[in-house]
Amino acid sequence: MARPISWIGQALLYGLFALIIGYFSNSPPYRHLPADQALIKLSFSHEGKLVSPCRQRTAEELEKLAPNMRAPMDCPRERSPVTVEIDLDGTPAYRHVAMPSGLSKDGASTVYHRIPVNSGEHRLAIRLNDDARAMGFNYRREETVALKPGKVLVIDFKQEAGGITLQ
Amino acid sequence: MTMNLFDSTRSSALIAYQRVERGFDRVFGTALNPWRHLGALGFLFFWIIAVTGLYLYAALDTSVDGVYRSIGRLSREQWYAGGVLRSLHRYAADAFVLVTLLHLLREFLLGRYTGFRYFSWFTGVPLLWFIYIAGVVGIWLRWDQLAQFSAAATAEWLDALPVFATPLIRNYLSTDAVSDRLFSLFVFVHIGVPLLLIFGLWFHIQRISRAEVFPPFALAVGSLLAILALSLARPVASQAAADLSMVPGPLALDWFYLFWQPLMYGTSAAAVWAFVTGATLLLFLMPALPHAAASPIAEVHPDNCNGCRRCFEDCPYAAIVMTPHPGGFPGRQLARVIPDLCASCGICAGSCPSSTPFRSAAELVTGIDMPQMPIDGLRRALERGMAQFQGGNGIVVFGCDQGANVASLAGKDVASFSLTCIGMLPPSFVEYALRGGAKGVLVTGCRAGGCAFRLGNRWTEERFAGMREPHLRGSLPGKALRVAWASLGEEAELSAVLDDLRQTLAAERLHNAVPISVPIADQIADPIVPSTGMTVHG
Secondary structure (H helix, E strand, O other): OOHHHHHHHHHHHHHHHHHHHHHHOOOOOEOOOOOOEEEEEEEEEEOOOEOOOOEEOOHHHHHHOOHHHOOOEEOOOOEOOEEEEEEEOOEEEEEEEEOOOOOOOOOOEEEEEEEEEEOEEEEEEEEEEOOOOOOOOOEEEEEEEEEOOOEEEEEEEEHHHOEEEEO | OHHHHHHHHHHHHHHHHHHHHHHHHHHHOHHHOHHHHHHHHHHHHHHHHHHHHHHHHHHOOOOHHHHHHHHHHHHHHOHHHHHHHHHHHHHHHHHHHHHHHHHHHHHHHOOOOOHHHHHHHHHHHHHHHHHHHHHHHHHHOOOEHHHHHHHHHHHHHHHOOOOOOOOHHHHHOOHHHOOHHHHHHHHHHHHHHHHHHHHHHHHHOOOOOOOOOOOOHHHHHHHHHHHHHHHHHOOOOOOOEOOOOEOOOOEOOOHHHHOHHHHHHHOOHHHHHHHHHHHHHHHHHHHHOOOOOOOOOOEEOHHHOOOOOHHHHHOOOOOEEEEEOOOOOOOOEEEEEOOOOOOOOOHHHHHOHHHOOOOOOOOOOOOEEOOOOOHHHHHHHHHHHHHOOOOOOOEEEEEEOOEOOHHHHOEOOEEEEEEOOHHHOOOHHHHHHHHOOOOEEEEEEOOOOOOOOOOHHHHHHHHHOOOOOOOOOOOOOOOOEEEEEOEOOOHHHHHHHHHHHHHHHHHHOOOOOOOOOOOEEOOOOOOOOOOOOOOOOO
16 A cells, blocks of 8 residues: 555544544443432441340359350340331332341341432332331331432431431 | 354454454554554553553542542643643543453454463453453542442442442442542552552463563554544543432443443343353353364474574463473583473474474484474475476475465465464575575465464564574575465465566576575565564464
8 A cells, every 4th residue: 555545544543543432432421310300219227126135044054054155144146127118109119128137147237229200299108127026117207308300319227317317 | 063153153253353454454554553463552551541640640639529629620720731641541541441352352253262372361351350440440530420420330230249248339328428538449449450450461471472562663653642632632521520419410421441330220230240240251261162172282302402592582482491401411401392381383493403404314303393294294395396396487385374375376386385383484494495496485474463373474584584593594596585474365465476476587587696685575465574673462
């Protein structure tokens, strides 16, 4: 190939290379959610209550234990699974039973779930149970929320803040 | 059946790819064809990333409030320096991914993942992970909406594995959850993983002698100018600052690094895990797939090895080591072949000074030889071939099994010999052929940068030019030797060169010895310029 033509060809191909890099480095644009939607994120990391209460060991039981292991109280490590339900505008939107983590089931139960919703006003009802010995739900929260397009609403559980939080 | 389908698909794709590569050959020339230097281009882009990254790191404020502001300030207030370097950093990173994936594809299509090449293939697979980890985390250091989206998407993806006691996504639930320490961690990963990458690259090229770790100068300059022009024409800018209370709007996504995140939201985290895990496992297992049996490796004949080290110097895969000679000669060494590393290319036999056909021994035993194609057999075949010449203008063609098929050139005046690699040809065979009755010799092999055994055509050029032992002696008729590099599929072009050689010989009826210093390389491809400092990576 004649040298000038070769140079032009090279310039074009280098340009094509730059074009490919430049284009796919930024394009095509990606929209994560439709413009008129908002996002509800349910997330918590919460340790459920112990599945059973501590109990006093009997004298016979203590006798069978090694002297250095004779703790008067026997406290189980296993924690309750955490059950959560969400109703959105009166309709069940999510239900999940989060098992405690760890080989001995003594760790936190964790949940993460995304619920895309149309923007606007919504009625939320959240129920949570973290005690296997309790019937029903021991935490509840109902709220009407106004969600702008693109808004992220985080539903969390913070014991120190009184339970279920909306942020 | 499945393997046949696999092989036939790969062969079809290879043919299509080679058309593209030859098209680029015509524009760039074979020596500067970027397709033939993809690995080296990867190194180039890596070093551009490293150098520009040093400046960016100096300017980066790794606090939550400062990280977005400090990067943005570079682009706004220092567009001519920091801004350009930032753009170069990003575009070089994108180019790095692109050339790396193309390098992987090319080596796959050429079947370079089995046998002695398994090590380079195997060690290359983790590098893909390192590149992606470093690149994706680098995007988070902008802490704009793209970074917010990508960090959260990655956390969701990782949380799909039941290994984290607390979901990682909780680090990105609200502005309060993001701390300065998080960005220190990002910086640590963004710098630490590339250091691992350098270590991995060192492993990757361990079994390749004279590995090409930098592309030819003109190609390096062209590539750098291309992304520099892009940096000036379209400077990289941050998107809106991260706001974890809002879903990011339309994102100018870097598809080279983040393509899998939209894929995850389009399918599921489990699907992406299945994809990347499956792809990684497949890549790791490819060397174990059924493939052609390995050829016999080079054999050393101690009685004929004088320990000259030429085979040690020329082996493209560092498969030869020198050991003390067992004969007890003080200071004398003996070549030893490492079986796992030997490519069976025969380049060592071509480099051996004992491989000269002028030796009077009835059986030509050389210092290092290929059992499947011994030098003695080549001499006998050459003598038989020349004995069958009809007319006085016989031409000997030396080619290789990897390049253009020289058997197709056979004719009444042609004796063709296909070697494992053209680097297996001792230069003295050219002189032997011309003294033995041939009027011309055509030497061919893979194009520059395309040698299946990396260095065969380069060593041949340098030996013929007297720049590398063993030399072609300089007392040959000047136009009796023609060197033409032609890849498989370029038999027609090679045939045209042969016709041209015939006509030249017929016209000149060469009988006078004209000393030559440099052989004539034909223009099927660009002539290889000896000793450019360029090495070939295969």
